[in-house]
Amino acid sequence: MADPDYSRSLAFLLSQVGAESAGMFARRLEPLGISPRAFAVLSHLSRDDGRPQQQLADALSIHRNVMVGLIDQLERDGWVRRHRGIADRRVFEIRLTPEGREIAERAERVVPALDDELAASLTERQRAQLTAQLERLARALGLERGIHPGLAS
Amino acid sequence: MADPDYSRSLAFLLSQVGAESAGMFARRLEPLGISPRAFAVLSHLSRDDGRPQQQLADALSIHRNVMVGLIDQLERDGWVRRHRGIADRRVFEIRLTPEGREIAERAERVVPALDDELAASLTERQRAQLTAQLERLARALGLERGIHPGLAS
DNA sequence: TATTGTTATACTCTATAACTATA
DNA sequence: TATAGTTATAGAGTATAACAATA
Numbered sequence: 001m002a003d004p005d006y007s008r009s010l011a012f013l014l015s016q017v018g019a020e021s022a023g024m025f026a027r028r029l030e031p032l033g034i035s036p037r038a039f040a041v042l043s044h045l046s047r048d049d050g051r052p053q054q055q056l057a058d059a060l061s062i063h064r065n066v067m068v069g070l071i072d073q074l075e076r077d078g079w080v081r082r083h084r085g086i087a088d089r090r091v092f093e094i095r096l097t098p099e100g101r102e103i104a105e106r107a108e109r110v111v112p113a114l115d116d117e118l119a120a121s122l123t124e125r126q127r128a129q130l131t132a133q134l135e136r137l138a139r140a141l142g143l144e145r146g147i148h149p150g151l152a153s
Numbered sequence: 154m155a156d157p158d159y160s161r162s163l164a165f166l167l168s169q170v171g172a173e174s175a176g177m178f179a180r181r182l183e184p185l186g187i188s189p190r191a192f193a194v195l196s197h198l199s200r201d202d203g204r205p206q207q208q209l210a211d212a213l214s215i216h217r218n219v220m221v222g223l224i225d226q227l228e229r230d231g232w233v234r235r236h237r238g239i240a241d242r243r244v245f246e247i248r249l250t251p252e253g254r255e256i257a258e259r260a261e262r263v264v265p266a267l268d269d270e271l272a273a274s275l276t277e278r279q280r281a282q283l284t285a286q287l288e289r290l291a292r293a294l295g296l297e298r299g300i301h302p303g304l305a306s
Numbered sequence: 307t308a309t310t311g312t313t314a315t316a317c318t319c320t321a322t323a324a325c326t327a328t329a
Numbered sequence: 330t331a332t333a334g335t336t337a338t339a340g341a342g343t344a345t346a347a348c349a350a351t352a
Contacts, residue, residue, distance in 0.1 A: 004196055007298035010280065011174050011267040013287040018171010019303035020294050021164050043157055054333055066320075068335060090328045090333045114164040121293035126286055127163065133275065133283045134166040140274035141173050145160035150172035153320065207310060219343075221312060243310045243351045306343065 021118060022150060028110045032103060033077065037062065037070055037151050042079065042104040045096050050083070052091040061152040079103055174271060175303060181263045185256060186230065190215060190223055190304050195232065195257040198249050203236070205244035214305040232256055 006012045026036050034042065040060050045051065053071060057064040071094060074080040079100030085091035096104065119127040143149065159165045179189050187195065193213050198204065206224060210217040224247060227233040232253030238244035249257065272280040296302065 002200060004200060004299040005261065006196065006264045008284065008288060009264045009268050010271050010284050010287070011178055011264060012299075012301070013284060013291060014167075014171045014174040014271070015178065015303065016171070016296055016301050017287055017291050017294065018167045018169070018174065019301065020291075020296055021171065022168040023302060025164055025168065043159065047155060047157060052333075063321080064334075065322090065336090085333095088329075088333085092334070108158065111159045111162045111164060115162050118163050118167070118290065118294075121289055122286065129282060130286045130290075131161070131163050131166065133279055134163070134170055135161060136274055137271065137283075138166060138170050138173075141170065141271075143169055143173055146157040146165075148165070148169050148172065149176060150168065205310075216344080217311075218313090218345090238310095241310085241352070245311070 021114075024117075025110070025114055028114060029107060032107055032110075034103065034107055036148075038074060039107050040148070040151055041067075041070060041074065041094075042096070042100065043108060045080065045094060046101060046104040046108070050093045050095045052085065052093055053082075054091065056094060061147055061149075063153040066153045074100070174267075177271075178263070178267055181267060182260060185260055185263075187256065187260055189301075190219075191227060192260050193301070193304055194220075194223060194227065194247075195249070195253060196261060198233065198247060199254060199257040199261070203246045203248045205238065205241075205246055207244065209247060212300075214300055214302075216306040219306045227253070 022036070029036065029039055037060075040062075041056060044056060044059060051059070053067050054064055056062075057067040062070070071080060071082065071092075075082065078097060080094050080096055082092040083095055085093055119130075122130065138145075175189070182189065182192055190213075193215075194209060197209060197212060204212070206220050207217055209215075210220040215223070224233060224235065224245075228235065231250060233247050233249055235245040236248055238246055272283075275283065291298075
């Protein structure tokens with residue numbers, strides 16, 4: 001039987017390769033005991049520590065109800081702690097622990113390693129072209145830097 | 154606050170743009186009343202009608218237990234029918250109805266239309282390069298033509 | 307014994323709404 | 330009244346195992 005017509009389509013290839021890339025990323029995070037969503041939170045905090053839960057949820061397009069369980073898990077793992085806000089006593093500021101900062105750094109090293117692995121079949125020039133075109137595409141589609149639609153809820 | 158380092162990574166961009174492409178595809182199928190999985194089944198049948206459920210499941214990497222509900226729905230919609238196999242009376246051969254063949258053709262037209270929309274911000278040359286590199290990447294990653302890892306179960 | 311299709315069960319996710327404490 | 334965080338509930342989806350019919 002012939003290959004389906006759509007198997008060479010841009011939409012299908014983007015979706016197919018993207019799902020595989022997301023899967024590879026999740027599998028490489030698994031030994032560290034963190035989910036892709038937990039990665040997003042840890043990485044965000046490592047650049048901007050002490051954000052309230054609500055702001056974290058907004059920034060990552062994750063529903064605040066879901067954020068509760070995420071932070072619960074990260075707190076259980078000892079990577080973040082909730083600190084009651086002083087100016088506004090309704091909020092919990094989320095701060096990385098030293099262990100949390102370390103796991104965030106380890107997790108972020110997964111990204112360039114995976115990039116190299118993904119690009120192994122491409123020349124340096126092809127890799128740079130592909131990255132640039134994907135970024136142009138992301139902007140044209142209205143996707144924001146660092147916000148993954150697959151994590152939204 | 155600065156953009157995260159990973160926002161320009163190949164892995165992140167592939168995953169980000171891929172998830173958006175998959176979402177756009179699903180939203181464009183929705184008015185036709187079919188899910189991405191139903192699309193995969195209909196499209197497969199339009200090229201190779203009358204396959205048993207088990208072979209459909211294998212070909213699309215969808216678990217046979219899930220295939221039962223999928224075929225139930227397609228049958229309820231009037232787009233396929235189960236025919237008891239003659240040579241092997243255990244199997245149900247799945248055949249498109251005339252209405253099913255028509256909806257399959259309409260659904261398949263969604264793909265080139267979405268491709269054009271996705272590529273609107275690229276030159277013809279860039280689009281061809283991007284498609285070629287994604288296809289090379291898909292083969293290098295061991296992905297098979299027309300098999301979407303996100304549909305697997 | 308193995309395979310096809312099916313069903314039942316439990317488990318995970320998620321969406322929605324409602325609650326509390328603060329503002 | 331509105332907002333931050335939380336909890337409860339129900340619904341969708343999925344994985345696992347087991348079943349009947351046939352090979």
